Amino acid sequence: MAAENKISHYSLRLKELLNISFPELYTNKRFIERRGQLAAKVYNDAFIAGNTIEQCNEIAQYVLFEGLHFSKFDTVFKVVCNEFDTIMADEELRPFALKMLPVCNLIFEQFRLTDDFAESYEFELLYTELTGTIQIWIEENGLQ
Secondary structure (H helix, E strand, O other): OOHHHHHHHHHHHHHHHHHHHOOOOOOOHHHHHHHHHHHHHHHHHHHHOOOOHHHHHHHHHHHHOOOOOOOHHHHHHHHHHHHOHHHOOHHHHHHHHHHHHHHHHHHHOOOOOOOOHHHOOHHHHHHHHHHHHHHHHHHHHOOO
16 A cells, blocks of 8 residues: 555544544644655655564554543543433534533543543543533533
8 A cells, every 4th residue: 555545544434433533633734644644654764674574554543543532521521421311313413512612621620531541440530520510511501
């Protein structure tokens, strides 16, 4: 696969993830291009170094998705779906979670978010804080 095709491939894979789990980064073309180029370069370097294609892909994907394993949006969406799904239609859940993401940013700043944060004991505290913040926002603003 040519270098340009690799860059496009990795950029497309990254955009898919960003669209689903990191909507705040989805329009950041520079970030997407840089990550795609870096993943393609790492793949090429690993191939030249004698790694198998499978190993090259693993190395490139590690670089491509570095720091993108814990998603603030996925967490807010999970809270909205689990705690507030009875007060809105299913098709309103994702748009409402997108609206709540900036509202919840101050809560996220109180935690050291790592790729494995969802498995930490602090995740439950974050979940509770997010639930309370969203509940207060709804009480003050309605669902609009």
